[in-house]
Amino acid sequence: MIRPCSHSFLILLAALVALGGLAVDMYLPALPTIGAEFAAAPDRMQLTMSVYLLGAAAGQIVIGPLSDRFGRRPVLICGFLLFAAASLGATSAGSVGVLIAWRLLQSFGAAVGGVLAMAIVRDCYPVQGAARTMAHLSTIIGLSPAVAPFIGGALLEIFGWRSIFAALAAAGLALAGIVAFGLGETRPAGERPANMLAQLLQSYATLLGDRRYLAYVLCVSFAFAGLFTFIAGSAYAVIDHWGVPPARFGYVFAVLPIGFMVGAQAGALFGRWLPVTALLTIGAALCCGAGFALPAAYLLDGGLVAFMLPVAAYVIGVGIILPQGIACVMADHPQIAGAAAAALGCAQLALSAGIATLAAALSDGTPLAMAVTMALAAPAALLAERIAAIGRRPLPV
Numbered sequence: 001m002i003r004p005c006s007h008s009f010l011i012l013l014a015a016l017v018a019l020g021g022l023a024v025d026m027y028l029p030a031l032p033t034i035g036a037e038f039a040a041a042p043d044r045m046q047l048t049m050s051v052y053l054l055g056a057a058a059g060q061i062v063i064g065p066l067s068d069r070f071g072r073r074p075v076l077i078c079g080f081l082l083f084a085a086a087s088l089g090a091t092s093a094g095s096v097g098v099l100i101a102w103r104l105l106q107s108f109g110a111a112v113g114g115v116l117a118m119a120i121v122r123d124c125y126p127v128q129g130a131a132r133t134m135a136h137l138s139t140i141i142g143l144s145p146a147v148a149p150f151i152g153g154a155l156l157e158i159f160g161w162r163s164i165f166a167a168l169a170a171a172g173l174a175l176a177g178i179v180a181f182g183l184g185e186t187r188p189a190g191e192r193p194a195n196m197l198a199q200l201l202q203s204y205a206t207l208l209g210d211r212r213y214l215a216y217v218l219c220v221s222f223a224f225a226g227l228f229t230f231i232a233g234s235a236y237a238v239i240d241h242w243g244v245p246p247a248r249f250g251y252v253f254a255v256l257p258i259g260f261m262v263g264a265q266a267g268a269l270f271g272r273w274l275p276v277t278a279l280l281t282i283g284a285a286l287c288c289g290a291g292f293a294l295p296a297a298y299l300l301d302g303g304l305v306a307f308m309l310p311v312a313a314y315v316i317g318v319g320i321i322l323p324q325g326i327a328c329v330m331a332d333h334p335q336i337a338g339a340a341a342a343a344l345g346c347a348q349l350a351l352s353a354g355i356a357t358l359a360a361a362l363s364d365g366t367p368l369a370m371a372v373t374m375a376l377a378a379p380a381a382l383l384a385e386r387i388a389a390i391g392r393r394p395l396p397v
Contacts, residue, residue, distance in 0.1 A: 263319020
């Protein structure tokens with residue numbers, strides 16, 4: 001059995017979160033290829049990304065309270081088994097519509113990893129420790145998108161795009177087994193109401209009535225939405241617009257995990273001297289500056305390298321924001337940590353899907369709409385953080 005707060009425990013938590021990211025990042029290099037096979041336009045193919053996020057967002061609304069009621073472990077096992085089954089189903093898709101349906105079901109299963117990893121961190125660590133743990137966790141998770149596009153690109157070239165979903169199914173089954181035989185229950189002991197619906201409604205009513213909680217949720221969600229807008233459109237921007245071969249897409253995409261890890265580790269380092277709220281402000285301000293630079297970099301026609309420099313700065317800002325913001329979001333409601341994490345995850349994914357879909361719909365085939373969208377998302381994150389700071393009361397331990 002894996003001991004809580006050990007290095008193995010941290011690696012397992014990272015794997016829980018990373019599975020959902022793998023389903024996005026391994027799939028990215030295959031988007032143009034699948035679109036060509038199914039004769040689907042780019043905006044139709046990007047719908048397979050947005051639907052995945054919306055499904056994960058909707059799934060988390062139920063997953064969080066279920067884990068508060070029945071425990072983290074059984075919900076994780078069921079979710080990963082569902083993810084594996086849907087991934088296998090996607091290998092047989094014969095049209096974009098069928099693939100979208102399997103992606104939706106796949107997202108329901110993947111949702112358990114992200115939301116319950118956050119709840120488990122809150123179960124096991126105090127607030128300041130949770131921020132540092134999330135920073136280290138983010139660094140480990142950052143390795144996933146660093147290698148996932150290379151794996152996806154290799155599988156695409158050697159075995160075809162369907163092999164990507166077969167590999168994801170195997171990963172889901174492996175995680176279900178590890179959780180079943182290696183992870184103990186972390187949910188705090190206490191009364192568990194028999195009426196699931198009443199518990200769900202009461203939990204979300206409590207969260208929706210907390211202005212500070214909602215402001216931190218919006219800060220994290222807008223910051224992530226700007227990042228996801230680039231992720232969703234990166235394959236078409238890098239491969240189609242700038243002409244980078246799919247096999248080399250991973251080299252460009254590596255800017256994201258590297259930047260995110262730099263930001264997360266900077267937050268962990270400076271967190272020894274600065275409070276999490278100050279780091280949150282710094283990260284949001286950095287995203288704003290980088291976001292405003294993105295449209296200028298494209299309009300000045302500096303090429304791919306000039307465009308990726310502010311993208312890297314933006315990602316560093318998000319790497320600072322997410323661990324600190326998640327710790328702030330989870331601080332005030334430890335007894336309903338599952339619901340608190342679920343509401344955050346739902347807002348984060350739903351807002352990201354909506355903003356990325358809007359950017360795709362407004363696109364003229366260039367990265368300009370994507371750049372403008374990212375430039376607008378960053379100030380919204382900073383505004384939300386400033387609202388959370390009004391009448392700031394000390395965060396609980």
